[in-house]
Amino acid sequence: MSEKLIELEKNGGVATLFLNRPDKRNALNDAMRSELIAALEDVTADRAVRALVLAGRGKGFCAGGDVSAMARRLDEPQDSVAINGWRRQQQVHHAQMLLHNLPMPTIAAVHGSASGLGADTALACDFVLAGSDASFSWGYIKRGLIPDGGGMYFLPRRVGLPKAKELIFTGRSLDAEEALALGVADRVEPAADLLAQAQAWAATLAEGSPTALALGKSILNQSFELTLEDVFSRGSQAQGICYSSAEHRASVKAFVEQAAARAAKAGR
Template sequence: MTLVLTEMDGEGIVTLTLNDPGSRNAISDLPMVEAILAALAAAEADPAARVIVLTGTGSAFSSGGNIKKMGESGGLNDPLPARTRQNYRAGIQRIPLAMEAMELPVVAAVNGPAVGAGCDLTLMCDVRIAGESARFAESFVRLGIIPGDGGAWLLPRVVGFSKACEMALTGEMIDAAEALRIGLVSRVVPDADLLETARDVARKIAANPTHAVRMTKRILRQAGQMRLDQALELSAAYQALAHATADHKESVAAMLERRPAQLTGR
């Protein structure tokens, strides 16, 4: 079975689909981790790729950890705690690091429950669109564990500290409407319209100059961890690069001449 399906259209939109419906697209097992990392790396390295849409096969976006392998010495857990630590570092924790390092924007099309690490996977994305059947839960505590894949870092930055504490300490599920209210997703659409809506957002991103898009994503990601003076210094450096691109010059000319820009990615 191909654990992550990859499809790219002529507009540079790469659709990655988690494809393990038997586990409800659990992402904790090493083969799925490797498949996700390989798909992300291939998209990032493809000069024709402009934006990624991430979704899941079946009725769930992702169930997170594989519960069938949890418990006494199962899955990531090892009889020796030091090995468990290494299992997390060499396994699922590589996904948030890879997502953070990427320049291609990632749009999550959340097609059903996103639970535990599955919820955190949505948080790693840059834009989150939810179908009406989407559900979200930072549910680790209900299994007697903690967010081991970066959720404690990600969730407060998206929904604020108080709501993050409520979600993580109760483990309760929230529906798509509540996710929209707290800013976990940017919009909710009928399930039948989800993938097309996500691709429409991706098209609008892909239509912009690719170097400007990539650098804008990087500055948005990095600025939150910087002082203002540091963010301004990085912005100046990125802007110098942007001003030197052919797409910047073409975009300015097209706006002045009131015509569509002919972008080349240079």
């Protein structure tokens, strides 16, 4: 049986998803993308999972799209290149949207290189934890391409439009410290401790109400495109759901009981 290209581990409410094609620096091909979609759908459906860490096996996070597949595309009949490319793009975008919209906090644990689609995939997560050896680049321009994994959406929201243009138009590489300074990365940790730190951070995020996290994230992901009235409208609906959640009821009940106990103690 062939080795899985995506490995999924679950431990105490934290799922860790590994890109597992180390001999190709975890470059994403069609088979790997299909497994990624299946793993993300698994995590989405599993209510016991409260946070996700995305990491790469081997020496790097993800080298982006598989260039060997691009080379094979050069030999395809000219009349099929466009439609086949469109179909492939649909799968790319489906995977990225699943990751971006996952109803729980997500952390990309980036060690080594995150290039092209690999960098886009890191930014599709809520947070980016970079190892001290990490590098990020949007080198699509060097292949005569544009970012197709969400980079033109995610990157400007992290670094601003002019800086995003500069990084995309040049395809230059950022080391971990520059990535942190620009806002591409949210934290930097020693490479040797990266996965453990990411999982610990995920465990902390997982302590929050899953209902409030899912609903809050769904609105925050759209907040730059919404008016204030839109945010209030969607927020009021989400808050109504939160009012009826088990987590809210238990929290309020515990607060009231603790307050009553303190008052009784003070009155002695």
